[in-house]
C-alpha cells in the first residue's frame with residue numbers, strides 16, 4: 001500500500017469509516033460519502049450568521065409560545081384556555097407525574113438548550129473571533145440533543161388533537177400556536193444550514209490561530 | 210472528495226490502521242482515546258455497541274406491552290367514564306370518519322414501533338452473521354429507523370394536549386392513562402437502542418465478505 005498522507009489531510013466518514021483525502025469544499029458545494037452517501041461537508045456562505053439569526057428567532061418564538069394562549073376550547077359558551085405549560089402539566093397528577101418532566105424537557109427545555117448551545121458555539125466564529133471556552137462541549141451537546149428536541153413532533157400532535165376534539169367543541173388557535181409553528185419552521189431551516197463536520201473544522205482552525 | 214484508496218475498493222480508516230472520530234471525522238493514530246478536534250471519546254469500532262443495542266431494544270419491547278394493554282385515555286362525559294387503549298383510540302377515530310388522522314395515529318403508535326423493533330433486531334443480527342441484504346440497503350434502513358423513531362411520540366403529545374384542554378368539569382373531561390407513560394418510555398428506549406448502534410459495523414461485515 002502506498003504511503004498515507006499526514007493525518008491532517010485525511011477525513012473519515014462518521015457513518016461508515018470510509019477514508020478520504022480532505023480537500024477544501026467551495027461554499028455552495030456539498031461533499032458526500034461515495035459509499036454511504038452521508039453528507040460530509042456542505043459549507044454555505046454566511047451560514048454561521050444565518051444559523052445564529054435563526055436560533056435567536058427560535059428562542060424568541062419559544063418565549064412567545066410559552067406566554068401567549070395556545071389553544072382555546074369553547075363548549076356551550078364556556079371557554080377553556082390551555083397554554084403550552086398547561087399541556088406540559090397535563091400528566092402532573094397521579095401515576096403519570098414523571099411524564100411532566102419528560103414533556104417539559106422534550107418540548108421546551110431541550111430545544112431551548114440546543115439553541116443556546118448553538119449560539120454559544122457559533123457566535124464568536126461568525127464575527128471571526130476565537131471560540132469561547134468549552135465551545136466544543138457546547139456543540140457536542142447540541143448535536144447529542146438533536147433527536148430529543150421534539151418541537152416538530154409536538155406540532156403534529158397538536159394537529160391530531162385538534163381533529164379529535166373538533167366534533168366535541170369549537171376550538172380556536174391562539175397566537176402561541178402560530179409562534180410554535182414558526183419555531184418549527186425556523187428549526188428545520190437552521191438544521192439544514194448546519195453541516196456538522198464543517199462546524200468542527202471551522203472550530204478547529206479558529207482555535208489554532 | 211477522493212477516497213484515499215483505489216476505486217472500486219473503498220479504503221476505510223480501520224483498514225489503513227487508523228481510527229476515525231464519529232463526531233467530527235478527524236482521523237487519529239490507534240491508541241488515541243479522546244479526539245483532539247471535538248473532545249469525543251473515540252474507538253475504531255464500538256465493541257459494546259451491539260450488546261447495548263439488544264439491551265435497550267429488549268427494555269423497549271417489554272414496556273411496549275403494557276402500553277398496549279392499559280388505557281391511554283380516560284374520557285368522562287356527563288359522569289360516565291370510558292377508557293381507551295392505543296388501538297381503541299384508532300378504532301374510535303375511524304368510527305368518527307377521521308380516516309386520515311386514524312392512519313397517522315395507527316402508523317405512529319403501532320406500525321412504526323413494531324417495524325422499528327424488527328428493523329433494529331435485524332440490523333443487530335446482520336452485523337453478527339451474514340445476511341443477504343447489501344450494506345448500502347442496510348445503511349438506508351438504519352437511517353430510516355433513526356429518523357422515524359421520535360415521531361412515535363405523537364400519541365403521547367396528543368394525550369397531553371387533550372388532557373389539558375378538555376377539563377370541563379361535569380360535561381366532559383379527558384385524563385391521561387398509565388399507558389401514556391409506558392409508551393413514552395418505550396419510544397425513548399428504542400431511540401437509545403438505535404443511537405447505540407455503531408453504523409460502521411454494517412459496512413465491516415460487507416467488507417469481510419469481499420475479502421473472502
Ligand SMILES: [Zn+2]
Pocket residue numbers: 013014015016017018033034035036037038
Ligand atoms: Zn460513508
Ligand SMILES: [Zn+2]
Pocket residue numbers: 230231232233234235244245246247248249
Ligand atoms: Zn472528533
